[in-house]
Amino acid sequence: MIRLLRYVPGWSVPCISPYVSKVAIYLRMTGCEFELVAQDLSRLREDAPRGKLPYIVDADGTIVPDSTEIIVYLKARYGDPLDRDATTQERAQMVAWNRMIDEHTYWCGVIQPRWRMDDGWETYVPILARTDQVPQEVRAFLDDLRVHISNEFVMQGMGLKDDAAVLRDFETDADALSDFLSAKDFFMGAQPRSIDASVFSILAHTIEAPFDWPGKTHIAAKGNLVDYMTRMRGRFDLSFEN
Numbered sequence: 001m002i003r004l005l006r007y008v009p010g011w012s013v014p015c016i017s018p019y020v021s022k023v024a025i026y027l028r029m030t031g032c033e034f035e036l037v038a039q040d041l042s043r044l045r046e047d048a049p050r051g052k053l054p055y056i057v058d059a060d061g062t063i064v065p066d067s068t069e070i071i072v073y074l075k076a077r078y079g080d081p082l083d084r085d086a087t088t089q090e091r092a093q094m095v096a097w098n099r100m101i102d103e104h105t106y107w108c109g110v111i112q113p114r115w116r117m118d119d120g121w122e123t124y125v126p127i128l129a130r131t132d133q134v135p136q137e138v139r140a141f142l143d144d145l146r147v148h149i150s151n152e153f154v155m156q157g158m159g160l161k162d163d164a165a166v167l168r169d170f171e172t173d174a175d176a177l178s179d180f181l182s183a184k185d186f187f188m189g190a191q192p193r194s195i196d197a198s199v200f201s202i203l204a205h206t207i208e209a210p211f212d213w214p215g216k217t218h219i220a221a222k223g224n225l226v227d228y229m230t231r232m233r234g235r236f237d238l239s240f241e242n
Contacts, residue, residue, distance in 0.1 A: 002027065002034040003057040005048070007041070010127045011208055014240035018110060018205040019067040019102070020054040026071050026197035029236050030081055036240065068098060071194060082194045090188055094195040097180075097187070100173065101202045107158040108170040109202065109219075113211040115149045116159070116166075120211040127210075167215055174206075174219040181224055185231060192235065200232050 006015035014024040055065040113120040153159030186192045
């Protein structure tokens with residue numbers, strides 16, 4: 001059985017990382033058997049090939065890192081039931097959308113409200129610690145981690161912008177997702193594709209996340225995105241043990 005390493009679960013998502021969630025959703029969509037396994041964070045740099053999650057350990061011991069690389073591997077190893085009849089144009093579009101979500105929407109829609117904004121951070125700490133009574137030493141560790149993530153945010157470039165500019169970036173991404181989905185059943189059309197794992201993950205990590213900020217209000221008002229999430233849950237088992 002495939003083992004998918006995760007951090008900790010949260011709200012409606014299998015992991016606080018949208019990248020881990022994307023892989024878990026893809027596995028559910030394709031019917032591959034897998035188990036979610038908590039990573040020992042004290043061994044993260046030793047265990048994870050790139051020092052971060054996700055990575056999978058396949059039944060034969062093969063270890064694969066990175067959410068996008070994992071899905072490429074799974075398609076090659078176990079078949080491609082979602083994209084096997086996709087056109088070359090559809091495949092190109094899915095690459096572009098996945099890149100936008102992973103490399104842009106993640107920063108302005110996930111890192112901004114959770115790690116940069118003080119109110120969001122205070123909401124996030126008990127989720128990370130998995131308790132409302134956060135021990136002092138755990139709080140100190142998480143506050144240090146916040147500094148590290150904030151530095152990555154600056155190095156990526158998004159963190160150099162002020163809050164209003166980051167919000168505009170997120171709203172632009174949200175509008176693009178909504179406009180492209182339009183009235184389609186799934187992101188690419190009448191049938192689900194692998195990109196739906198990425199789209200559903202980022203929506204669950206923004207619309208349903210317990211961080212109140214204007215970006216959440218903006219994207220949650222997109223009725224077609226909310227309806228899309230309902231359709232995805234009606235088509236696939238996207239509930240996870242937390």
